[in-house]
Amino acid sequence: MIRRFPKYYTVFLLMNLLFLCSFIVAAKRPEYHLALKNHLFYPAQIIIPANQKIKLVIHNHDNSVEEFDSFDLNREKVIFSQQKSIIFIGPLTVGEYNFFGEYHPNSARGKVIVIEIKSNQDIPYQMLSPKQGGLNVN
Template identity: 35%
Template sequence: MRLSSLVVPALLLCAALFVGPAPAAAAELPAFQIVAKDGKLIPNRLEVPAGTKFKIIFRNEGPGPEEFESTQPRMEKVLAPGASSFVVVQPLQPGTYRIFGEFHPDTAECLLIAK
């Protein structure tokens, strides 16, 4: 038996023990969804937990591109028709925050209510 056939598995085992399991942080966060459709954001009001990191999944079901945007908390996500993506939002203070569709600012709005 060659020495290298013993050393490589031992090194891999040590590395796995040292590093530990990979965190699944984004997968374990509370998740909420906002959909752009017909020039509107659905839902138009969304309650989220204050003081807790969470993720928002954006989906564009409209015929053209849409840009999900917020100035506070700062976020911006441009999606092609049929596309989806997400952002992780850092813990918010209790209050109301506005997310809007940049291409339909008068009709595409969702209020985040952090409680």
């Protein structure tokens, strides 16, 4: 069956193109660090603010390759031995998001805890503590 080319077709395409092209913005992101040692993540929990994109730097101190994987965060990144990798996560709603090392899923496990932060004063102590991951802005 032959149909006419829909009139709204061009508008639909243009809207999508605009949507896709309008976001390439280099913004400063809060930076968090995660280390992998003996197939364990340090820290195993990272607390981050809700509705904000963050930069996660993962250092692999092991002598083997690992893959950072998270179905909750929709992220997958190979980290070679003695190398670091960078991924961006968020903005996320309040909740807990699990991640694991795909090659050692039984030991390399951790979670990102997303909390609501109203202002700088409300940032809990754990967020600034090295045990819970550093909070730096580039």
